[in-house]
Amino acid sequence: MKNKTIKKVDLIFEQVDHLAILDKTLNRSSEEIILDIIDSGLRGRGGAGFPTGLKWKFARNEDSEQKYVICNADEGEPGTFKDREILTQVPEKVLTGMAVCGKAIGASEGYIYLRAEYNFLLPMLHQKIDTFNNVLKEKKFDFSVAIRSGSGAYVCGEETALMESMEGFRGEPRNKPPFPTSKGYLGKPTSINNVETLVFALMIANLGPKMFKELGTFDSRGSKVFSISGDTPSAGIYELELGMTLEDFVNEFGDGDTKAVQIGGASGYCVARKNFKSTVIGFEGIPTGGSMMLFNSSRSMYNILRDYLEFFEEESCGQCTPCRIGCQQLLKGVEAVKKGLKPPSYLENLQRLSETMKIASKCGLGQSVGNPFNSIINNFREEIIY
Amino acid sequence: MPTKVLIYIKVHIINPTKNFMTRIEQFVKEQADYYGRRRNSLMPILQAVVQSERYLSEEAMVAVAEELDLSTADVFGTASFYTFLDTVPRGKNIIKVCKTITCHMKGKDEIISTIEDQLKIKLGSTSSDGRFSLLQANCLGWCHKGPVMLVNDEIYTEITPEKTVEVIRDYLKKTK
Numbered sequence: 001m002k003n004k005t006i007k008k009v010d011l012i013f014e015q016v017d018h019l020a021i022l023d024k025t026l027n028r029s030s031e032e033i034i035l036d037i038i039d040s041g042l043r044g045r046g047g048a049g050f051p052t053g054l055k056w057k058f059a060r061n062e063d064s065e066q067k068y069v070i071c072n073a074d075e076g077e078p079g080t081f082k083d084r085e086i087l088t089q090v091p092e093k094v095l096t097g098m099a100v101c102g103k104a105i106g107a108s109e110g111y112i113y114l115r116a117e118y119n120f121l122l123p124m125l126h127q128k129i130d131t132f133n134n135v136l137k138e139k140k141f142d143f144s145v146a147i148r149s150g151s152g153a154y155v156c157g158e159e160t161a162l163m164e165s166m167e168g169f170r171g172e173p174r175n176k177p178p179f180p181t182s183k184g185y186l187g188k189p190t191s192i193n194n195v196e197t198l199v200f201a202l203m204i205a206n207l208g209p210k211m212f213k214e215l216g217t218f219d220s221r222g223s224k225v226f227s228i229s230g231d232t233p234s235a236g237i238y239e240l241e242l243g244m245t246l247e248d249f250v251n252e253f254g255d256g257d258t259k260a261v262q263i264g265g266a267s268g269y270c271v272a273r274k275n276f277k278s279t280v281i282g283f284e285g286i287p288t289g290g291s292m293m294l295f296n297s298s299r300s301m302y303n304i305l306r307d308y309l310e311f312f313e314e315e316s317c318g319q320c321t322p323c324r325i326g327c328q329q330l331l332k333g334v335e336a337v338k339k340g341l342k343p344p345s346y347l348e349n350l351q352r353l354s355e356t357m358k359i360a361s362k363c364g365l366g367q368s369v370g371n372p373f374n375s376i377i378n379n380f381r382e383e384i385i386y
Numbered sequence: 387m388p389t390k391v392l393i394y395i396k397v398h399i400i401n402p403t404k405n406f407m408t409r410i411e412q413f414v415k416e417q418a419d420y421y422g423r424r425r426n427s428l429m430p431i432l433q434a435v436v437q438s439e440r441y442l443s444e445e446a447m448v449a450v451a452e453e454l455d456l457s458t459a460d461v462f463g464t465a466s467f468y469t470f471l472d473t474v475p476r477g478k479n480i481i482k483v484c485k486t487i488t489c490h491m492k493g494k495d496e497i498i499s500t501i502e503d504q505l506k507i508k509l510g511s512t513s514s515d516g517r518f519s520l521l522q523a524n525c526l527g528w529c530h531k532g533p534v535m536l537v538n539d540e541i542y543t544e545i546t547p548e549k550t551v552e553v554i555r556d557y558l559k560k561t562k
Contacts (some may be wrong), residue, residue, distance in 0.1 A: 029546045078525040116470045117526045119539040149433055150470035154524060168428030170467040186426070227529065229488045235530035266487070293488065293529070307487045311524055327399070
């Protein structure tokens with residue numbers, strides 16, 4: 001059997017002369033920068049996959065004195081840890097990426113929203129930001145960066161919840177529309193992008209969209225930083241081309257006994273061994289914010305599902321009923337089935353509940369609890385019951 | 387001859403120390419001077435109080451509310467949303483062991499029972515000398531190096547029970 005080998009790429013962690021790229025970009029018009037990003041096909045790397053160029057274009061087209069750039073570093077998804085590594089290794093590239101976004105949409109202020117679990121990065125980041133702000137001042141480019149810290153709430157990774165938190169409120173997601181590009185932080189047009197997205201945007205501004213387009217597939221252009229953990233001999237962070245099949249991935253990273261892979265973190269999908277071949281990692285298959293958790297046959301899928309549900313039950317913000325009550329009932333429900341207090345057919349009721357949550361919940365948290373729930377129950381029903 | 391009637395009047399004596407600021411009030415005022423008094427200054431101020439005091443006391447939250455011209459309920463409502471803004475007293479060192487999936491798979495339960503034995507405290511509680519609190523946290527973002535724990539802002543990865551004992555011993559020495 002001949003496998004297409006997985007192509008490793010080095011766009012994110014490669015050291016570049018960020019100031020040269022900054023100079024180059026500042027001399028271009030914002031239309032040109034945005035057209036390049038749109039042309040490259042770059043989609044948001046936080047998980048939702050919204051086309052970055054379009055987001056910037058919407059924010060640019062808003063007529064407002066004040067606009068903001070936010071770098072979303074509230075990386076809370078279980079199994080994701082790439083943003084921490086990017087901020088540690090190439091903080092200048094992130095900052096320059098923010099400045100490029102600022103130039104493109106016409107913003108003069110940028111914020112990094114860093115989760116509290118990464119507070120140990122603060123002294124280093126403050127120092128880098130001070131230097132960077134001084135450089136911008138010297139170049140007479142009206143843009144500055146500051147940091148805001150989170151306080152341990154997973155839901156604040158949701159863009160509107162993040163803005164609520166920055167404004168000093170409970171981190172409860174807002175209704176959309178209006179989208180942040182028209183009414184974001186403090187009601188002003190805001191472009192909020194993931195750490196990795198900003199670095200890719202910088203690299204596209206530097207090297208042009210062509211090299212990026214040549215990587216990946218039609219729906220999933222470019223490469224992506226993957227956070228690989230679980231039962232694997234080579235856990236860590238890898239930048240890989242998008243569009244590979246899960247089988248290729250498991251052949252490269254598995255421990256030879258992989259029974260299932262959770263793609264996209266706790267809110268993603270669980271794929272069983274029989275479907276490895278037909279599963280494509282990318283927006284046309286299963287999209288991911290980068291989290292790949294491998295489980296071998298020694299793991300009980302019941303424990304894994306229970307862990308995920310406990311996580312969601314704790315992290316649900318409690319604002320909307322489907323998510324608040326739904327998460328609790330799903331957890332209680334599978335526990336009851338496992339203990340024999342409810343018949344196995346009760347799982348179908350729970351699956352209907354998760355469908356309701358998908359339709360009725362306000363934000364991505366409640367809407368995606370059904371992903372791991374249904375995919376684990378459909379693939380490993382007997383492990384949940386017995 | 388008219389009888390003398392003695393009337394007792396209860397005088398409310400104003401606490402003379404009230405005119406001075408307590409240590410916490412002074413601290414909150416300094417933070418508000420630095421971060422500003424608008425609503426979006428609330429989180430940085432609350433975070434600064436937790437950084438210094440380890441938790442938000444009622445006194446601190448009232449002081450913040452006064453400084454920012456908010457209702458105390460609003461301040462408490464915001465603070466109680468966030469797991470890292472504790473509203474109950476915590477120890478000088480806060481140990482947070484990651485409990486989410488990969489760290490669970492790699493043995494966080496063993497780590498927790500090791501710390502429980504060493505410090506003679508239960509998960510979720512604070513030692514009687516006020517030096518340590520032992521808590522669990524949701525994903526700390528080190529899934530490839532589990533199990534991990536956070537002591538204050540310091541991260542310890544790929545810990546074993548033996549390594550944990552050493553780390554805790556260091557903190558015991560540091561905090562007298």
